Amino acid sequence: MSGVNVKSEIKPLKKVLLHRPGKELLNLTPNTLEELLFDDIPFLKVAQEEHDAFAQALRDNGVEVFYLEDLMAEVLEANPELREQFLKQWIEEAGIRTDRYQKIIFDYMQENYPDAKDFVLKTMEGINLTELHTDKSNSLVDLVSESSKMVVAPMPNLYFTRDPFAMIGNGVSINRMYSETRNRETIYGEYIFAHHPMLKGTPEYYSRYNTFHIEGGDILNINDKVLAIGISQRTEPDAIDAIAKNIFNDPTSPIETILAFNIPNSRAFMHLDTVFTQIDTDKFTIHPGIMGPLTVFEITAEGEGIKVKEVNGTLESILETYVGHPVELIPCGGGDRIAAEREQWNDGSNTLCIAPGKIVVYERNDVTNKVLRDKGLDLIIVPSAELSRGRGGPRCMSMPIERED
Numbered sequence: 001m002s003g004v005n006v007k008s009e010i011k012p013l014k015k016v017l018l019h020r021p022g023k024e025l026l027n028l029t030p031n032t033l034e035e036l037l038f039d040d041i042p043f044l045k046v047a048q049e050e051h052d053a054f055a056q057a058l059r060d061n062g063v064e065v066f067y068l069e070d071l072m073a074e075v076l077e078a079n080p081e082l083r084e085q086f087l088k089q090w091i092e093e094a095g096i097r098t099d100r101y102q103k104i105i106f107d108y109m110q111e112n113y114p115d116a117k118d119f120v121l122k123t124m125e126g127i128n129l130t131e132l133h134t135d136k137s138n139s140l141v142d143l144v145s146e147s148s149k150m151v152v153a154p155m156p157n158l159y160f161t162r163d164p165f166a167m168i169g170n171g172v173s174i175n176r177m178y179s180e181t182r183n184r185e186t187i188y189g190e191y192i193f194a195h196h197p198m199l200k201g202t203p204e205y206y207s208r209y210n211t212f213h214i215e216g217g218d219i220l221n222i223n224d225k226v227l228a229i230g231i232s233q234r235t236e237p238d239a240i241d242a243i244a245k246n247i248f249n250d251p252t253s254p255i256e257t258i259l260a261f262n263i264p265n266s267r268a269f270m271h272l273d274t275v276f277t278q279i280d281t282d283k284f285t286i287h288p289g290i291m292g293p294l295t296v297f298e299i300t301a302e303g304e305g306i307k308v309k310e311v312n313g314t315l316e317s318i319l320e321t322y323v324g325h326p327v328e329l330i331p332c333g334g335g336d337r338i339a340a341e342r343e344q345w346n347d348g349s350n351t352l353c354i355a356p357g358k359i360v361v362y363e364r365n366d367v368t369n370k371v372l373r374d375k376g377l378d379l380i381i382v383p384s385a386e387l388s389r390g391r392g393g394p395r396c397m398s399m400p401i402e403r404e405d
């Protein structure tokens with residue numbers, strides 16, 4: 001029996017998975033920003049305050065908030081025999097290849113982090129060479145290394161819980177990520193979906209060990225029968241073919257159609273949800289920049305395999321066909337091109353819908369927010385000066401576990 005139920009983008013949200021940004025953000029440095037997919041270094045204290053305000057706004061609106069770090073710590077507390085296995089796997093996946101360093105890091109973690117939650121947070125934070133106090137006299141590597149460098153890199157993107165594992169109906173896709181840094185995040189998904197009582201037994205539609213990449217920001221549950229997936233910088237068409245077959249072959253899944261939206265390959269448009277989110281039964285926010293070049297494909301089941309065809313028409317008419325009634329697309333920036341580009345960059349189109357017409361938005365996108373308010377939407381506005389430096393908004397920072405049917 002699956003503990004997951006997400007068959008819509010807008011039905012009342014009951015349970016959500018977050019990660020409170022932690023000390024991993026302190027290990028961002030100017031020369032690692034590009035590799036770690038950040039555009040600037042957030043001020044941790046303020047980022048945490050903003051994130052706490054986001055979590056509290058969700059609780060105030062009846063959503064039960066779960067933290068990834070707590071679920072993972074609960075798994076290790078309930079199954080102490082998994083700790084060594086997880087630690088060895090985490091060290092391997094951090095790229096530590098020499099036996100000597102594998103042992104040094106293993107011992108360091110075991111000796112210094114007996115508490116499961118501290119241990120999990122440390123695996124997210126990373127390890128600086130200066131912490132390890134190695135004896136330099138018997139290793140050339142140690143002697144020539146800079147005294148202060150990250151031996152185990154941090155995972156600063158973990159607060160974007162939308163991306164590494166994505167709920168699809170009653171199932172989950174544990175993703176193979178586009179970047180090396182984000183691929184390490186899915187290890188927590190592997191353990192919590194295999195062992196946490198709330199998530200154990202959830203059908204797995206994609207594995208982190210597959211070849212092609214797919215990320216949760218590209219996956220939108222339009223309704224119980226229709227799923228949308230972006231073909232983007234982060235999601236390859238081959239991965240969509242594979243996940244489609246797995247979903248259609250699950251007799252418990254009601255999904256009949258997968259729409260693949262081919263969006264431009266760029267950092268600003270990294271996922272489908274950075275340009276397009278559903279906010280009400282008949283309303284979507286959209287970045288006007290994707291209106292022109294968009295191509296959409298319809299994928300349905302055929303025998304054990306799939307059938308694909310290109311769908312022609314405007315985005316409105318395509319959505320109307322699959323949603324079953326007319327829809328309105330509300331452009332980010334209210335039609336002003338500069339405002340649209342500026343606010344899309346700061347996730348103006350990346351809203352988290354917690355009930356039809358009720359959305360969580362970043363405070364800084366005031367042009368888009370006014371347009372949304374004028375259209376009658378109920379806005380829950382959260383502070384965003386620091387969180388937005390990671391290039392993700394309220395939808396990126398949340399993974400629904402359960403929505404009402």
Ligand SMILES: NC(=O)NCCC[C@H](N)C(=O)O
Nearest residue numbers: 037160217271390391392396
């Ligand atoms: N769904 C999303 O658009 N998530 C935002 C992810 C931002 C993160 N810095 C990344 O580049 O992966």
